[in-house]
């Protein structure tokens with residue numbers, strides 16, 4: 290698989306570590322000794338202004354933006370978007386301007402949610418931010434900002450929400466290759482990969498990468514927003530398109546795409562008791578900082594499924610996609626819940 294022909298620019302700290310989670314494994318062990326042997330792939334440590342999964346996507350997207358002689362990156366996300374933070378950092382790094390549209394998706398009026406966490410970092414990184422109401426057509430909003438930039442003589446490059454198009458998803462094809470190589474090196478047989486799945490690029494890139502290289506490792510996406518049928522359809526479509534770009538569309542089959550969307554709770558970006566339990570358990574067993582929107586929800590799902598015996602005897606790699614910077618946007622929500 291010749292990913293170099295897509296000319297990514299390099300700034301991520303790769304490979305990210307693959308580490309065991311011995312104390313979380315022990316905490317999830319059932320009375321009969323069942324439960325998963327848990328490992329974590331540390332994509333929270335990709336190195337760009339706090340890191341996270343968008344950094345791998347941005348290596349490919351920035352490669353494309355620079356090849357197209359862009360001078361302004363434009364993207365969008367929810368107020369506490371990690372994708373926006375990493376895009377703002379990538380823009381700074383390459384001397385590009387950055388126009389951001391933040392959507393009031395959760396409806397929170399809290400001071401910390403709207404100004405701390407990722408928002409504070411977006412501002413620090415020099416992005417130009419505008420906010421729009423929840424439910425705004427964000428693709429249209431991106432197009433409008435792009436024409437504004439072009440009208441004043443700029444050269445815009447639009448990155449979709451989450452960086453999830455075929456170019457961005459190549460970052461997770463690369464992650465799949467990297468993970469399989471790491472596991473082979475240490476003789477680890479991975480039975481399953483578990484990851485949060487949102488705008489679909491991470492999940493689709495992993496599935497496409499594993500399928501194209503012929504690695505028979507199932508990926509379980511834990512949904513954070515859309516219902517199962519919508520999420521799986523989005524991931525499947527993108528995974529097929531990515532595999533096609535790599536010359537092997539037929540290798541991605543519908544059964545390879547599995548999302549469990551039973552752990553979304555009250556909605557995107559809204560925390561509940563089980564999310565807080567997951568944040569506390571990961572922190573207090575293996576010192577792992579998860580986030581309230583994505584990895585905390587994915588871990589909520591992983592914990593519930595492990596307790597039901599879904600992973601008994603399996604070696605499970607949890608993909609840590611980052612997001613801990615968002616914790617500071619949820620101080621009000623978490624206050625009093627951490628005892």
Ligand SMILES: *Cc1c(COP(=O)(O)O)cnc(C)c1O
Nearest residue numbers: 371487488489491583610611612
């Ligand atoms: C964006 C994001 C995800 C979801 O990845 P997608 O490619 O959008 O599905 C998961 N975790 C974190 C921390 C994120 O910021």
